[in-house]
Amino acid sequence: MAYVLEEMTWPAVEDALDETRLVVVPTASIEQHGPHLPLAVDTIRARELGRRIADRLDCFVAPTVRPGRSDHHMAFPGTISLAEETFRSVVRDYCESLVAHGFEHIALFTSHGGNTASIEALAPELDADLDANVFVAGDREGMMAARTGAMAEFGVSPEEAGAHAGAAETAFVMETDPDLVHDTAGTTGFVGDIDEAEADVADGLDALTDNGVLGDPEQADPEQGEELIERCAAYLADEIQQETERLEAA
Template sequence: MIIEELTMPEFVAGLEKTRTVLIPFGATEEHGPHLPLSTDTLHATEVGRKLAARRPIFIAPPIPYGVCRSTSCHPGTISIRTETLKALAFDIVSSLYGQGLRTFVLLTGHAGGTHLSALIDVGEELLVRFADCRIAVLTEYMLAAKEGRGLIETEGDSHAGEIETSRILHSHPQLVKGTAAREFPDFPAGILVRNKRRCWPGGVWGDPGKASAEKGARLEGLVVAALERLVDQLETMEDY
């Protein structure tokens, strides 16, 4: 059930089927010279829609902004503060709770460490605020890298590389503009860098040349199946 497409009566009827909602978090962030700035948002939204076709679950409207530090100097990246992300997540979950939802999956297509930590922090706050809610916070990349480890050829592949290029070639091929060179960032350990493009000029972390739409379709299917298993576990687990 895609929330923005529902009417009021349809939302009420949906509550009779489930009290679980998935909230897709994304980013507007560079993904090399070949992938759209919306890549992370597309990933999280697409698997949410596929999951909703398999089971009763609400899918909230995606949040297309995230905390993007490593790519903040690259053209097109629009980053928000951790405080902003936490406030958005807190307010959205609180509002959905007020509407009757009790199980929340905060799925982020953007896997930045600071971004994820902010979502985990607010998830912990929400567990304290609402004693009868269940919350999961995870990145879409966690599932893709784990479930697709037998498919992925590039060791350490991450941002705009083999995995993400394959996924967009499958789900939104019209948005892929060619390919890009294999690249890995070279940030100095422990040192904060002001000019981040100097250490990561192309904005690719992996090898887009090994991507394919077929691989993307298989990865997406694996991610959706893993996400469904997680929702099953979250909905049936005992309180602890």
């Protein structure tokens, strides 16, 4: 079962710490996701993945850290971006609080690519500074493989699935929060090789797409979303399980 920290009383947390000392800390963002999805897409994804991971591992999931690092989306109204120092300080404070209560393994993961470099740089520092094992679960390549693999089952190409607000993220939210998905007609954005366009993205997503979409949301449906969620949760849970077993055996 998942121990959802923010929904528990302190005595319940105290009791559950007798069962597990592992906590998953999701990080996300508040940023534009095209004309059809809410700013909270990455936060929704982090919430759902965090709970499913915790359910698989019978561990805690902490409240999602957000906003995050979203400078490249600031051309689109509503986006909120934290400075690098601020974001890292918030994650550090989260982890220090958790360690103070007796957590021994802290698995960070992100549903937002803009946070990746920050948590990958910070995790080793926290691991060295705190009386706990702190690590990042999985990597961008593994998550993208889970995403594209799930969408391929439905005949959706990697370019259509997209790296941002495309068919994949749209399908995810269709499954978890359908009332937040607006009409996808005419929302197709940049459909191409995102790796080749990374230089443009670094200058701001608006350099690549007028509507903030990378992919084709019109190809999305809720059935894809459930497969996508399960594959991504399974990938991250497996990565966390392997790392905690390695640490405990060391």
